[in-house]
Amino acid sequence: MSKRLDRTVFGRPEDAGNVMTHDEAMQLLMQWVENPRLQLHMKQVAHLMKCWAAERLQLGERDQYRWYIAGLLHDADWEKWPDEHCARIVEELERRHQDPEIIHAIAAHGPRHFGVMPVNDMDKMLYVFDELSGLIHAYSLMRPEGYAGMEVKGVMKRFREKKFAANVSREEILEACQLVGLPLEEVIEFIIPCQARVG
Numbered sequence: 001m002s003k004r005l006d007r008t009v010f011g012r013p014e015d016a017g018n019v020m021t022h023d024e025a026m027q028l029l030m031q032w033v034e035n036p037r038l039q040l041h042m043k044q045v046a047h048l049m050k051c052w053a054a055e056r057l058q059l060g061e062r063d064q065y066r067w068y069i070a071g072l073l074h075d076a077d078w079e080k081w082p083d084e085h086c087a088r089i090v091e092e093l094e095r096r097h098q099d100p101e102i103i104h105a106i107a108a109h110g111p112r113h114f115g116v117m118p119v120n121d122m123d124k125m126l127y128v129f130d131e132l133s134g135l136i137h138a139y140s141l142m143r144p145e146g147y148a149g150m151e152v153k154g155v156m157k158r159f160r161e162k163k164f165a166a167n168v169s170r171e172e173i174l175e176a177c178q179l180v181g182l183p184l185e186e187v188i189e190f191i192i193p194c195q196a197r198v199g
Contacts (some may be wrong), residue, residue, distance in 0.1 A: 003086075005114050006115065007116075010103040011093070032077060042073070050065070067125075074109050076088075077089040077092075101120070108127065111127065131176075138168070150196075152188045
């Protein structure tokens with residue numbers, strides 16, 4: 001079944017700036033996602049998005065929160081409706097009149113799958129962080145010390161091992177990094193300490 005969304009416009013312009021509260025977002029996540037590993041992945045990506053918005057782009061708290069919500073809910077429909085990922089969460093956020101930029105970022109986090117190209121910083125960084133976050137977390141689980149002392153070269157070694165975290169698309173990671181004009185190593189270096197703070 002195709003997961004292509006077959007559209008490029010999401011949400012309504014008049015809903016710009018509308019963002020659900022953290023409690024509402026967590027309630028949605030907990031209702032839709034039962035797998036604790038998937039919950040953790042979504043929280044890790046959310047934290048990475050917020051950190052990037054704050055540290056690299058110097059965005060204000062309101063925009064940091066918008067980035068956070070895009071990361072937190074990007075895979076909300078994956079567990080219950082894998083064949084409708086990410087149409088279900090897009091439709092739910094549109095129904096709730098959420099900020100169209102958040103909805104577009106979620107729709108664009110897998111352009112090869114959903115047919116929506118990332119166009120702005122939020123879109124692009126969600127695409128960058130999604131797969132790479134998962135690979136780095138998988139690496140942390142095989143290390144007795146977890147994230148402590150993790151180095152970029154260790155992640156790169158696992159990145160080149162196709163059998164390690166085989167479900168993680170190296171091609172998409174490289175494509176995403178190229179889209180934002182960042183070396184893969186630089187993104188990994190940013191992710192390690194930021195993601196380590198999410199348990």
